[in-house]
Structures are given as C-alpha cells and as structure tokens.
Amino acid sequence: MSKRIVVDPITRIEGHLRAEVVVDDDGVVTDAYISSTLWRGLEVIAKGRDPRNVPLLMQRICGVCTYSHYLKSTMAVEDALGIKIPLNAELVRTLMNAALFLHDHVVHFYHLHGVDWVDITSALKADPKKASELAFKYSKNPIATGENDLIKVQETVAKFASNPQGLGPFANAYWGHSTYKFTPEQNLIALSHYLKALEMQRLAAQLMAIFGGKNPHPQSLVVGGVSCVMDILDPARMGEYLTKYKKMADFVHNAYLADIKMAAEAYKDEPSVTKPMGVRNFMAFKDFKVGRDEYLFDSGYILKGDLTEVLEINEDLITEEATHSWYQDDEPQHPYDGTTIPNHTGFVDGESIGPDGEMIHSKLIDPDGKYTWIKSPRYDGQPMEVGPLACLLVGYAKGNTIIKDAVDGFLKETGLPLEILFSTLGRTAARSLQAGIVADNAIKAFHNLIENLKVDQDTCAPYVIDNDKEYKGRGIGDVPRGMLIHWIRIKNGVCENYQATVPSTWNAGPKDANGVRGPYEADLLNLQIADVTKPLEIIRIIHSYDPCIACAVHVMDTKGNKLAEYKVDPLYGGVCNT
Amino acid sequence: MNTTNKEEVSAQQIEQEMEFTPAYRWQHWIRAIAILILIITGFYISVPFFTPEPNSEPTNFLQAIIRNLHLVFGFVMIAVVIWKLYLTLFAEKYKSERVSVLDMLNPVVWVKQIGYYLFMTKHPHLKGVYNPLQLMAYIGLYIVFFILIITGLILYVNVYHEGLGGLLYAPMRELEVMLGGLAWVRELHHISMWIVIIIVTIHIYMAIFNAVFGKQGSMDAIFSGLKWHKKH
Amino acid sequence: MNHAKDASYDALYSAFEERIAQLSKLSRMKEEQSIMDVIEEKGISRRDFMKWAGAITAMLSLPSSFTPLVADAVKVVDRLPIIWLHMAECTGCTESLLRSDAPSIDSLIFDYISLEYQETLMSAVGWQAEENLEHAMEKYKGRYILMVEGGIPIGNEGSFLTIGGHGKKGMDIAKDASENAAAIFAIGTCSAYGGIQAAAPNPTGSVALSDVTDKPVINVPGCPPSEKNIVGTLLHYLLYGTLPALDVYNRPKWAYRLRIHDLCERRGHFDAGEFVEQFGDEAAKDGYCLYKVGCKGPYTFNNCAKNKFNQGTSWPVQVGFGCIGCSEPDFWDTMGTTNEPLGSRLYQSVFSGLGADATADKIGLGLLMATGVGIAAHAAIAAKKPPKE
Structure with missing residues (x-):
C-alpha cells in the first residue's frame, strides 16, 4: 500500500520548501510533489517606483544570491534605457560576480549540502594520521588536513557528540544513515573543510565587499555602471582583491574540488545519487564577461540529453502556467484581460509517515489541485533544468574549451563516464567544476580591467529617463543557480511592470497542465528510500539543485503566455493588456 | 501708492489712523525677510543647486554656512511667531484682531466677503480688522508655521546634541516617531514650505488688490503704520 | 559632563x-x-x-x-x-x-x-x-x-x-x-x-x-x-x-543612537558644500559627499560608518553609493528615489500613472502656477469690472 512521506521544512536552503512523495511497500517513490510555502509578491511592490530603485528592491528577493538579482535587474533597466555601460564597470561587475560564485558554491556544498554527504559522527572513528595522508590522494596541497588540525577537529566534535545539548544545529539529523558512503577518514577530511569553509566564506564575502561595500546585499551597482570608482583607482584596494581571490581560488581547488573527487569515488555506486535524472533538457545563457568580447559561459539549450546539438534560445518561447500553483487560473481565450490573483487552497488533511514510522495526521498536498506558490515555467512546452550542470553541458556541447577541459579532466581523474553527469552526483560535481572554472579564469577580468584603466577611467555612463517615453528591456545571464532573466517596462518615468524568471522556478515548479513534471519532481520518481522515517535520499537530491525558494516564487503570467508581455496587476499581479 | 486711488478727497475730509503699531510692523517685516531667506536656504539644503569651485583645500564651508543661516533665521522665525502670537492673543492694542473671530462666525459676512471678491456684492462691514477669509488664511499660515517649527526642531536636535538640542532631544525624537521617521519629517518640512509660498503669494496679491480697490486700502500702512479714512 | x-x-x-x-x-x-x-x-x-x-x-x-x-x-x-x-x-x-x-x-x-x-x-x-x-x-x-x-x-x-x-x-x-x-x-x-x-x-x-x-x-x-x-x-x-x-x-542605542551622517567619513565635504553630481565624475574620484546622488545618511540611524561591514572591509558610502536608509521603518516608501536627494521623492498619483514623476517641488510649483493663473484672472476681471463699493 502506498504511503505518503512529508518533508517540511526542508532546511539548509534559502526559503520555505516542502517535498512530498508517495512510496510503495518497498520504499520506492511512485509520485512526488514539491511545494513552496511562502509568497511575498515583490514584483507587485516594484510597480510605480523609480526604475533606479528597482534593482535594490529586486536584490531583496534573495540574500543568498544577493548579487544575482541586483545585477540582472540593473542590466534590465540599462537594456530598457539603451545604456551601454563602460568596460571598466562591466569588468568590476564580473569581479563581484566571481566573488559571488566562489562564495555561493562553497557555502552551498559545505554548509547547506555538505551534511547530506558527510556523516559528522562517523568522523570521530577516523584515524587522523591516515586521514591526513589520504587527503593527498585528492589534492597535492590539501588544506586544513594536517594531522594536528584533524585531531583538533575530532576533539571538538567528540565533545559535541558526548553532550546531547551541545549538538545544537547538528542535533537530530540522519546520522548513521545507510547511504552515507564516506569512510570515517573521508568524513573527517570533509568535516575539517566544513569548519574551514566557515572562515573562507567570510573571505569571499570580503572579496565582494571590496567593490560592493558590503555583503550580503552589496550596494555599488548603479544604472549606467558602478559607483566604486575610488576603490577601482586605489592600487592597494586592487591588491587586496587579488590576494583574497587567490586564497579563495586555492581553497576551491585544494578543498572543494578535492572533496568532490573524493565524493565521486565514494558515491559512484550509490544508486540514490547516480540514478538517472528525470528531466534531461538543459538551458543556460552566456555570462561572465572577462574581456571586451570574452565570456566564460555560453548560451543555448539541449533536449533529451543530446549533447550533439545545442539549440538557440528564443526568449519569446518562455512561458509559465499555474495549473497546480496557488494563483487563479485565467481563461485561455482571454489571455490579456484576466488577472492572476493569489488563490491559496492550502493543504488537505491526511496521514503520512511520522518520525517514528507510525502514520500520523498531517496536512497533505492534494496532487490534483493547487499545491505550491511556484509556477511551472516551460520553454516551448518543455521543462528545463537550469544551473551549473546546464551551464557546463551547454558549454561542453558547444565545444567551449575551458569547460571541456574542466569536465574531461574531472571524468578522467575519477574514471567516471560522461553519463554520470546526468545524475545527482553529476549535478553536485558540476557546481564545483563551475567554481573551479571561475577560480581559474575570472582573474582575466582583473587583468583586463588594469589594462583598460591605463587608457580609460570611465565607470558610469550618463543617461536620461524621458518621462514621455515607454521603455522595455531585460537583463539575462547565468547566475550561480542557473539562468536568470529580469524584465522591466518603464512608463511615465516609473516602473510600469516587472517580471523575473528565476532558476529555482524552472527546477522546482510543479506539474503543468499536461501532467509534465519539473526537474525536482521528475528526479524523485523511482527513488529507492532506505528508511522511510529518514528520507535522506530525497534531501540529497533536492539540495543538489541548490534550492532558492524566495527567488522561485513570484507573481506573473497566465496560462502559457509570453513572459515578456506580462503586466502585473496593481494589487496582485494580474495581466493587463499591453 | 495712493495715486491710483480714484476717490478725490480733500485734506480736511480725511484723518489719520494708526493701523499697524511699530511692533506689528517690525515683526511683519522681520518675518517676511526670514521667510525669504529660509526659503532660499531651504531649497539649497534640499538640493544644493550650486557648489563652490572644487579645490584641494576645502575651506569654503558653503553648506555649513548656508545651513547656519537657515538655523539663525529659523530661530528668528520662532521668536517672531511667538511674539506675534502673544500680541494677538493678549495685547490690548490688538483687540480688533481677536474681534475678527466674531466676523468669522457670522455667515452673512462670509457670503458678502466671497461675493465681494467675486465682484458680486459690496464689502461687508467688519467688526474686527480681518475678514473671515483673511483670518482663515492667517490661522492656516500659523498652523503651517507650527508644523515647520516642530519639524525644524526635530531636524535640529538630530544635528546639534548639546544645549537646546540636548534639552529638546528626547521629546523631539518621540515626535519624530509619531510623524513617521526622520525622512517623513523632512518631507513635511518641505511640503509645508510650499504651502507658505502659496499663501504668501496670495497675501501679496490681496494686499495690492486692496490697495487698488479697497475703500481705505493702502499698502503703505504696513510701512508707515498709518492709514487714512474720511472724517465722519 | x-x-x-x-x-x-x-x-x-x-x-x-x-x-x-x-x-x-x-x-x-x-x-x-x-x-x-x-x-x-x-x-x-x-x-x-x-x-x-x-x-x-x-x-x-x-x-x-x-x-x-x-x-x-x-x-x-x-x-x-x-x-x-x-x-x-x-x-x-x-x-x-x-x-x-x-x-x-x-x-x-x-x-x-x-x-x-x-x-x-x-x-x-x-x-x-x-x-x-x-x-x-x-x-x-x-x-x-x-x-x-x-x-x-x-x-x-x-x-x-x-x-x-x-x-x-x-x-x-x-x-x-x-x-x-x-x-x-x-x-x-x-x-x-x-x-x-x-x-x-x-x-x-x-x-x-x-x-x-x-x-x-x-x-x-x-x-x-x-x-x-x-x-x-x-x-x-x-x-x-x-x-x-x-x-x-x-x-x-549603542548601535542606532546616531545618524549615518553624524559619523560619516565624507561629512567634511558635505559641510564644504562639495558634492558628487554624477556617479563616476571627478568629484566621485575625490570622495566628495554623496548627498546629491541620493545618500539618505541624514535620516538614517545606524553605526555603519563606524563598524562598517565584512570585518571593516567597506560600507556603502565608501564605495561611493551612499546610504539607502535601510534601518529605518518603511524606508522603501519614505526614502524616495535611491540616487536623488529626498526632495525628489515620488508621490504616486491616482490618475492611472499620469504624473507619476511628481515630487514635492513639482507639485508645489504646479500649485504655485495655478495660484498665479488665478491671481492674473482675478486681477484682469478687477481691472475691467472693479469690485462693488
């Protein structure tokens, strides 16, 4: 008999997310539903505001991707007003973006995703000497894995473990779960890196703050360029960036990438992470400008995992619909006249497997009704996965040499087939490879900036907003969590309409009207769960997408309309005629 | 000024009357100057519309000087407003101002006064010195002055923490919260200034209008204090 | 003391x-x-x-x-x-x-x-x-x-x-x-x-x-x-x-007692009347005051200028952007346009977006003009048809 498992709250993500699966008697997932349980309505709030205020407002969509929305929103306003920003400004933005990628991916792997892979309690049994030697297997210059370092880490954890109150944030997790595959020594290495990464993420944040003023929520992008001209012209400041960048890059190579290789080795035979993914369509957009015409990542999309063909993106084919989302549906025949109004139908009463294995009363998702604040974006009717994996696959298929070298190098070192990329393990590995690419190549932007400053010190382009004119534009690119688009319309000198198409929306969206699932839901199908009271496998899969749910939830759309044409209703984000 | 007065009257038929005391005239003109300076410096403080030539030694503290001017005349304004309020409310010579309230309570006077301005009826006979519309405008002006003073003081205590600023700090911060924060205080101050500008504009026009068409209207009373009317 | x-x-x-x-x-x-x-x-x-x-x-x-x-x-x-x-x-x-x-x-x-x-x-x-x-x-x-x-x-x-x-x-x-x-x-x-x-x-x-x-x-x-x-x-x-x-x-109080403005490193330039007119201009390179490009430090109570962010790496005024007033109540609504002084705050009108660029000064000037028109009309009538005696 099939039973329901509810996982809510899914912790170690940004935002509020619930996963629900139906399992059969063997613990195999037969159906899955993903629900976001918070709605804030920021696009509605953007309406009627000065376009220069909007990027700061949109930045507050998310404090984890704290720079992504700020950047794309600023680019959207610039695109609308037809501003070409100075090269210096573009390169400084790239340097800040590099800081974000390095910060975000490291924090995600260690502090958010990490304990899905690493059993902290097992690290206690490790032999620190052996672990210290083992670390050289994955890196020539391992970080924080000296024997003494590891002994200290063990002592700290031992004290926690011996005191149930002391476990604090580590209490009551799925320790000892059968799908933890690291040896005690490997766990110890990763745990030491977990603690070291707490220090490193501060450094990466400083890296962004050098040009951004602060982190989270940096504050130096202005429409037309950047405001931090004094810091750019200060050689000591530039030196600070370079030094901290190198330290961060070193950590990415000798801790992060090393641990991923270790994980690839340990987990390559674990079915719950190597299970082929459900949606094999991938989409990414060109980003990471490091020189006048040089980008690290490419645009395009791939269907059905076919790496021989990369198709060009036509933004007009991006649609969203709300069949299973908590918004009122519109009549398809009157697409522009309806309004999209929140329509929270809540959950239904039922039973699910409780923490002790018995069935307990719960609020459940009604799979036939509406069950999430996230909508279902589709490209030409197809669900798409976005994110670092999509970025790498598109680049790989396009023959981007930087990406090809990184991917092939990883596969060669680990001895894994290309097919492994189409799995949870592949997704997690792709993120680290992307961090490695940024760590190796973003510094080109730094050197190009220095070269350009010799002849040109412009950091901001002048512009005027004509109140009598109407403008529309969009900012697009690949941010740490995938392809992000912001769309703006400006009329009477104020924001008339605002939309965002966000990576986690693509990945976490519910079924569409045709019953086609999005990547999260499709990926959970056929998953074998070892212990239904401790669904670590579910968490691991969902975390591998790096969910950012505050980002994913937003107002827009009617059934299957062009996103760029949507208008937000003054109260709730409906669609007006354009 | 009287050249436009169409009424031909001989010297024997008119007599002098002290309409505005020296105290009244002084406060009027001090207030007028203060308002003018406060408006100009206020606009500068809101958006500094001119800046000194940049030089490597910032010694010309233009903003500080202009802000200081604004403060000085702000306090002058406070003093004058208090003084005038005292005169109006308590001084014997200003009884006629207080009597104007009676006119304001009389609907007939209202109708006639409005009719007069619309060229339809004759000017009503007034018990006091101000007609109802005039009195309403002045009361309104004083309410706006009051808002300006309070918001001004809130802005003041946040810059100057010693002396008067220190004394008023706690109550003014409470008021700041009631008004919705410092940004709103600043906006209220700004908006109130515009109301003053508009009232003053109308005031000047009405003074001229009265000087031209009024029975005894003459603008020089506010300079000399004297007005003239026919002997009875 | x-x-x-x-x-x-x-x-x-x-x-x-x-x-x-x-x-x-x-x-x-x-x-x-x-x-x-x-x-x-x-x-x-x-x-x-x-x-x-x-x-x-x-x-x-x-x-x-x-x-x-x-x-x-x-x-x-x-x-x-x-x-x-x-x-x-x-x-x-x-x-x-x-x-x-x-x-x-x-x-x-x-x-x-x-x-x-x-x-x-x-x-x-x-x-x-x-x-x-x-x-x-x-x-x-x-x-x-x-x-x-x-x-x-x-x-x-x-x-x-x-x-x-x-x-x-x-x-x-x-x-x-x-x-x-x-x-x-x-x-x-x-x-x-x-x-x-x-x-x-x-x-x-x-x-x-x-x-x-x-x-x-x-x-x-x-x-x-x-x-x-x-x-x-x-x-x-x-x-x-x-x-x-x-x-x-x-x-x-230890953190929010004083305004950003009170402890600001660019305060000297404010008093000197030296302002950045546009991002990236010569004044910006010299670290002039950001008031005219919208710094809301004068209305914001916080200790950013003193403690800064990220281990003292920087803060918004240091990177030339200015303060947005983020520690004040309803700052998204009361602090006006980000890159302009508070005087340029927009007042949303009800005329379906018309006059959406209205600021206190524009509204004030509009009313003043209306007053002027009214005065001129009144004076013109008075010249033709003097009021009744």
Whole structure:
C-alpha cells in the first residue's frame, strides 16, 4: 500500500520548501510533489517606483544570491534605457560576480549540502594520521588536513557528540544513515573543510565587499555602471582583491574540488545519487564577461540529453502556467484581460509517515489541485533544468574549451563516464567544476580591467529617463543557480511592470497542465528510500539543485503566455493588456 | 501708492489712523525677510543647486554656512511667531484682531466677503480688522508655521546634541516617531514650505488688490503704520 | 559632563558585575566545559580573546575598563539557547550572521550559543527539524532567546506562509515562540518593521514581529544588519540582563543612537558644500559627499560608518553609493528615489500613472502656477469690472 512521506521544512536552503512523495511497500517513490510555502509578491511592490530603485528592491528577493538579482535587474533597466555601460564597470561587475560564485558554491556544498554527504559522527572513528595522508590522494596541497588540525577537529566534535545539548544545529539529523558512503577518514577530511569553509566564506564575502561595500546585499551597482570608482583607482584596494581571490581560488581547488573527487569515488555506486535524472533538457545563457568580447559561459539549450546539438534560445518561447500553483487560473481565450490573483487552497488533511514510522495526521498536498506558490515555467512546452550542470553541458556541447577541459579532466581523474553527469552526483560535481572554472579564469577580468584603466577611467555612463517615453528591456545571464532573466517596462518615468524568471522556478515548479513534471519532481520518481522515517535520499537530491525558494516564487503570467508581455496587476499581479 | 486711488478727497475730509503699531510692523517685516531667506536656504539644503569651485583645500564651508543661516533665521522665525502670537492673543492694542473671530462666525459676512471678491456684492462691514477669509488664511499660515517649527526642531536636535538640542532631544525624537521617521519629517518640512509660498503669494496679491480697490486700502500702512479714512 | 559620565559608568559597571555574578550562579546548560576550554581548544590564546573583548567593548561605546567584564560575560554566554525563526525573508540576515568574525569566534558562537533551531544551518530536516523546535521551546521555556528573521505575513489569515508537516502558519509559529522567550530580537528590517514585503501596496499584509506579539521586542534593523550589530546585541543583552537601552524605535542605542551622517567619513565635504553630481565624475574620484546622488545618511540611524561591514572591509558610502536608509521603518516608501536627494521623492498619483514623476517641488510649483493663473484672472476681471463699493 502506498504511503505518503512529508518533508517540511526542508532546511539548509534559502526559503520555505516542502517535498512530498508517495512510496510503495518497498520504499520506492511512485509520485512526488514539491511545494513552496511562502509568497511575498515583490514584483507587485516594484510597480510605480523609480526604475533606479528597482534593482535594490529586486536584490531583496534573495540574500543568498544577493548579487544575482541586483545585477540582472540593473542590466534590465540599462537594456530598457539603451545604456551601454563602460568596460571598466562591466569588468568590476564580473569581479563581484566571481566573488559571488566562489562564495555561493562553497557555502552551498559545505554548509547547506555538505551534511547530506558527510556523516559528522562517523568522523570521530577516523584515524587522523591516515586521514591526513589520504587527503593527498585528492589534492597535492590539501588544506586544513594536517594531522594536528584533524585531531583538533575530532576533539571538538567528540565533545559535541558526548553532550546531547551541545549538538545544537547538528542535533537530530540522519546520522548513521545507510547511504552515507564516506569512510570515517573521508568524513573527517570533509568535516575539517566544513569548519574551514566557515572562515573562507567570510573571505569571499570580503572579496565582494571590496567593490560592493558590503555583503550580503552589496550596494555599488548603479544604472549606467558602478559607483566604486575610488576603490577601482586605489592600487592597494586592487591588491587586496587579488590576494583574497587567490586564497579563495586555492581553497576551491585544494578543498572543494578535492572533496568532490573524493565524493565521486565514494558515491559512484550509490544508486540514490547516480540514478538517472528525470528531466534531461538543459538551458543556460552566456555570462561572465572577462574581456571586451570574452565570456566564460555560453548560451543555448539541449533536449533529451543530446549533447550533439545545442539549440538557440528564443526568449519569446518562455512561458509559465499555474495549473497546480496557488494563483487563479485565467481563461485561455482571454489571455490579456484576466488577472492572476493569489488563490491559496492550502493543504488537505491526511496521514503520512511520522518520525517514528507510525502514520500520523498531517496536512497533505492534494496532487490534483493547487499545491505550491511556484509556477511551472516551460520553454516551448518543455521543462528545463537550469544551473551549473546546464551551464557546463551547454558549454561542453558547444565545444567551449575551458569547460571541456574542466569536465574531461574531472571524468578522467575519477574514471567516471560522461553519463554520470546526468545524475545527482553529476549535478553536485558540476557546481564545483563551475567554481573551479571561475577560480581559474575570472582573474582575466582583473587583468583586463588594469589594462583598460591605463587608457580609460570611465565607470558610469550618463543617461536620461524621458518621462514621455515607454521603455522595455531585460537583463539575462547565468547566475550561480542557473539562468536568470529580469524584465522591466518603464512608463511615465516609473516602473510600469516587472517580471523575473528565476532558476529555482524552472527546477522546482510543479506539474503543468499536461501532467509534465519539473526537474525536482521528475528526479524523485523511482527513488529507492532506505528508511522511510529518514528520507535522506530525497534531501540529497533536492539540495543538489541548490534550492532558492524566495527567488522561485513570484507573481506573473497566465496560462502559457509570453513572459515578456506580462503586466502585473496593481494589487496582485494580474495581466493587463499591453 | 495712493495715486491710483480714484476717490478725490480733500485734506480736511480725511484723518489719520494708526493701523499697524511699530511692533506689528517690525515683526511683519522681520518675518517676511526670514521667510525669504529660509526659503532660499531651504531649497539649497534640499538640493544644493550650486557648489563652490572644487579645490584641494576645502575651506569654503558653503553648506555649513548656508545651513547656519537657515538655523539663525529659523530661530528668528520662532521668536517672531511667538511674539506675534502673544500680541494677538493678549495685547490690548490688538483687540480688533481677536474681534475678527466674531466676523468669522457670522455667515452673512462670509457670503458678502466671497461675493465681494467675486465682484458680486459690496464689502461687508467688519467688526474686527480681518475678514473671515483673511483670518482663515492667517490661522492656516500659523498652523503651517507650527508644523515647520516642530519639524525644524526635530531636524535640529538630530544635528546639534548639546544645549537646546540636548534639552529638546528626547521629546523631539518621540515626535519624530509619531510623524513617521526622520525622512517623513523632512518631507513635511518641505511640503509645508510650499504651502507658505502659496499663501504668501496670495497675501501679496490681496494686499495690492486692496490697495487698488479697497475703500481705505493702502499698502503703505504696513510701512508707515498709518492709514487714512474720511472724517465722519 | 565628564564627571556625570564617570558616575553613570560606575553604576553601570557594578550593575554588570552583579549581573554576571548572577548568571554564573545559574545552573549550566552544558556541564561539560567552560567557554575558556573551547577558546583554547579552538587555538585562540587568552591574549587574542581579550583583544576581541576589547574590540567588543569599544563597539558598545563603553570605556576600556569594561573589557574584563565583557570577557567574563562571554564566558557565561554558553548558557543561552537560541531559536532563530525564518518568516517572510530572503535569508540575508542569516548570511550576515555567518559573516561574524573576531578570532575564529564565529564557530565559537555557533557552538556555544546552542543554536537550537535555525533552518538555514541546522542538519535536521522535516519532522526531525520540527521536533528540535518543539523540544527547545519546551526545555528552555522562559530561557531561550528568540531571534526572528523576516516579516510576518498576516494577510489572508496568514496563509502566505506555512511551515512544517502540519501546515502551521508562520504567524502562529512566531507568536508561540515569542510566548516563552527570555528575550526577543527582531533581526533585520523585515522582522523589525515589516520590511520589503510590507512596502506599498503590501500584498501579503506583512507586519513587524512586534505587531503579532505583546512581548517586548528589541529591533535590530538593517537590510541586513551588520554582523556586529547582530552579535553585539546578543552580548549587550547579556551584560544588562534586561532589555538594552533602546531608542524610540526599540533599537539598541549603542548601535542606532546616531545618524549615518553624524559619523560619516565624507561629512567634511558635505559641510564644504562639495558634492558628487554624477556617479563616476571627478568629484566621485575625490570622495566628495554623496548627498546629491541620493545618500539618505541624514535620516538614517545606524553605526555603519563606524563598524562598517565584512570585518571593516567597506560600507556603502565608501564605495561611493551612499546610504539607502535601510534601518529605518518603511524606508522603501519614505526614502524616495535611491540616487536623488529626498526632495525628489515620488508621490504616486491616482490618475492611472499620469504624473507619476511628481515630487514635492513639482507639485508645489504646479500649485504655485495655478495660484498665479488665478491671481492674473482675478486681477484682469478687477481691472475691467472693479469690485462693488
């Protein structure tokens, strides 16, 4: 008999997310539903505001991707007003973006995703000497894995473990779960890196703050360029960036990438992470400008995992619909006249497997009704996965040499087939490879900036907003969590309409009207769960997408309309005629 | 000024009357100057519309000087407003101002006064010195002055923490919260200034209008204090 | 003045001493070890620790004689269980907490404030996570510190946020957790005032934490507040044992007493009347005042200029952008246009977007022109048809 498992709250993500699966008697997932349980309505709030205020407002969509929305929103306003920003400004933005990628991916792997892979309690049994030697297997210059370092880490954890109150944030997790595959020594290495990464993420944040003023929520992008001209012209400041960048890059190579290789080795035979993914369509957009015409990542999309063909993106084919989302549906025949109004139908009463294995009363998702604040974006009717994996696959298929070298190098070192990329393990590995690419190549932007400053010190382009004119534009690119688009319309000198198409929306969206699932839901199908009271496998899969749910939830759309044409209703984000 | 007065009257038929005391005239003109300076410096403080030539030694503290001017005349304004309020409310010579309230309570006077301005009826006979519309405008002006003073003081205590600023700090911060924060205080101050500008504009026009068409209207009373009317 | 200060500091000093003695007598929640053990274990020398305590003392605007007391205070911090709730938020405040430093003190804080529930950092998930919350609220009843991040959506009966397998509403969780907390800190502008989701037209009906509980709430606003303000507030609570000295918006005075403008490094240029006219111009390269490009420092109470962000790396005025007023109530609505002085604040009109560029000056000028037209018309009529005698 099939039973329901509810996982809510899914912790170690940004935002509020619930996963629900139906399992059969063997613990195999037969159906899955993903629900976001918070709605804030920021696009509605953007309406009627000065376009220069909007990027700061949109930045507050998310404090984890704290720079992504700020950047794309600023680019959207610039695109609308037809501003070409100075090269210096573009390169400084790239340097800040590099800081974000390095910060975000490291924090995600260690502090958010990490304990899905690493059993902290097992690290206690490790032999620190052996672990210290083992670390050289994955890196020539391992970080924080000296024997003494590891002994200290063990002592700290031992004290926690011996005191149930002391476990604090580590209490009551799925320790000892059968799908933890690291040896005690490997766990110890990763745990030491977990603690070291707490220090490193501060450094990466400083890296962004050098040009951004602060982190989270940096504050130096202005429409037309950047405001931090004094810091750019200060050689000591530039030196600070370079030094901290190198330290961060070193950590990415000798801790992060090393641990991923270790994980690839340990987990390559674990079915719950190597299970082929459900949606094999991938989409990414060109980003990471490091020189006048040089980008690290490419645009395009791939269907059905076919790496021989990369198709060009036509933004007009991006649609969203709300069949299973908590918004009122519109009549398809009157697409522009309806309004999209929140329509929270809540959950239904039922039973699910409780923490002790018995069935307990719960609020459940009604799979036939509406069950999430996230909508279902589709490209030409197809669900798409976005994110670092999509970025790498598109680049790989396009023959981007930087990406090809990184991917092939990883596969060669680990001895894994290309097919492994189409799995949870592949997704997690792709993120680290992307961090490695940024760590190796973003510094080109730094050197190009220095070269350009010799002849040109412009950091901001002048512009005027004509109140009598109407403008529309969009900012697009690949941010740490995938392809992000912001769309703006400006009329009477104020924001008339605002939309965002966000990576986690693509990945976490519910079924569409045709019953086609999005990547999260499709990926959970056929998953074998070892212990239904401790669904670590579910968490691991969902975390591998790096969910950012505050980002994913937003107002827009009617059934299957062009996103760029949507208008937000003054109260709730409906669609007006354009 | 009287050249436009169409009424031909001989010297024997008119007599002098002290309409505005020296105290009244002084406060009027001090207030007028203060308002003018406060408006100009206020606009500068809101958006500094001119800046000194940049030089490597910032010694010309233009903003500080202009802000200081604004403060000085702000306090002058406070003093004058208090003084005038005292005169109006308590001084014997200003009884006629207080009597104007009676006119304001009389609907007939209202109708006639409005009719007069619309060229339809004759000017009503007034018990006091101000007609109802005039009195309403002045009361309104004083309410706006009051808002300006309070918001001004809130802005003041946040810059100057010693002396008067220190004394008023706690109550003014409470008021700041009631008004919705410092940004709103600043906006209220700004908006109130515009109301003053508009009232003053109308005031000047009405003074001229009265000087031209009024029975005894003459603008020089506010300079000399004297007005003239026919002997009875 | 100075004598008075000394006297009040003396009183404060003895009050602190008393408080720390009081706290030390309380039963320890973790019997195993003292904080000094941990400090040593983390490889921090006593000297480093005292240095850090000195820095914190200075940050709290206390004289250096308080440094040993601060150090003592930290040693009793380990008895404080923390419950940190996420409401309608962006996780920026948690990120800011993660930036906290001083000699490796961040891991110290994570381990020793006994972080019982924190959705972004905790390992437990689902039912187990909920258990942790219930367990902590029960076990440390009346003794835990509640820190809340995010506004509380109460519109549509609070249905815009639910958490947990029982679909409990966010506002109910916040209310329940507030009931038995020893102290409540609203971390960030959202939980302090409602924040961005409460900006007009506030589609989710979001409000401040203080609006859903009748318990006293200490506001630590900012978007996000600096790591020092979050951690410092915790320490300040420990020193006083009661609510810290609060300003009119219930913000700790040690952090929010003065305006950005008062401590700004570019203040000299403001007084000199030297302003950046446009981002990237010569004045910007020289570090002139940012007032004309929209700095809201004169209306914003915070200590950014003093403590800066990310271990003193920088702050918004230093990178030439200026302050956006993020620690003030409703700043999204009251602070006007980001890159222009407050005088350019937009007033939304009801004429379906017409005149959406209206500022106080434009409206004022418009009214003045209308007045002028009225005067001219009146005068013209008067010239033709004088008023009746």
